[in-house]
Amino acid sequence: MMWTITLKIARYKPGEPARTDTFQVSIDPERTVLDSIEKIWAEQDRSLVFRHACHHASCGSCAMVVNGVEILPCIKLIKDVTKPGGTLIIEPLHNFPVISDLVVDMGPFFERMQIVKMPIVGPADPLPNQEPNEYNRFDDCIECGMCLSACPVVATDSKYLGPAALAAAYQILSSGDGNLSAQAWEAVDGEHGLWRCHVAFECSAVCPSNVDPAGKIMALRRRMTVERIRHLLGLGSSKKKREK
């Protein structure tokens, strides 16, 4: 059984006006949204630019917005997002600079992760003589950027540290003797840090790896609130630990 569906895809090439192209494809509804995009690229428009690699929700590179919601098109089946004769409106992730068509510059995501010293490089397990957390991968995060795209706060505050980096900060603090650098503390506890979150929980809703960034931000807030109350009551301060 094949369905004929319409894909309206946001197009952008540097120096050219933005536009939306409409394509029709005939495809098995058991196939994925990424399959339909690849079919368009193979059969209709070789200039369509999109990013993908693993095809099984491991790399996070294909993340995009389909019908207004961030998804990984490599694992989202056609039958789960539309119906026979239906339409898919496909856009690149929000809150990122667009490079071309559906490909965004992920720099803002990794810059945020770098602030809390959670670079996503190297192996998951620390190598001998490695600084703690230097090469650790943050939890199950696949660095897809969907949390940053879905966050309504990032939409109006591009300096907001954002869900993934704040959740990574909590992860670092919660891991044994883990601690944040002074620069990281300044960002986490600053004007554009964890207090900026307005509890929409959309980051957790769209996260394909169940990292639950919003839950971790709230846990971090609780920790900070308790620390401040203890400091006010003269029961000890977080400052000593921060300066360690």
Add this chain to the structure above:
Amino acid sequence: MPPVDSTSESKAYPGQSGRLPRRQVWRWFAFAKRSLGTWGFVLNRVAGLGLVVYLMLHLVVLSLLTRGPDGYNAFVALAHNPIFLLLDVVLIAGIIGHGLNGLRVALIGSGILVRWQHQMLIVLGVLGVVLLAIAAFLVFRI
């Protein structure tokens, strides 16, 4: 096969510039197909902005007092109009919605009952509707 129609919708989407996206205030209100948490976020934004507008109007109305009893009494007589009473109910809806949801946000934002944030929104929503129904009854009865 070329695109079916590559020019009929030539509007740019936000951020489609190759540069950092501009502020997108409209996304505060984009709740369609989003999670329940975003619905709560949008409710607080809309109610909050509505209450700010109401406070402005309230100050304007109070300024009628500077015109003496006649000016203010004329407005009070107008305020008994059913349309104004309906606006009172809308105002109360905003206060109840913003207040109860604000309580939920304050709890969750302090790391309390985080896992129950969806359930809290539903329970407080039901409580809000009950309170609003009582308030509406009292407004129109008086």
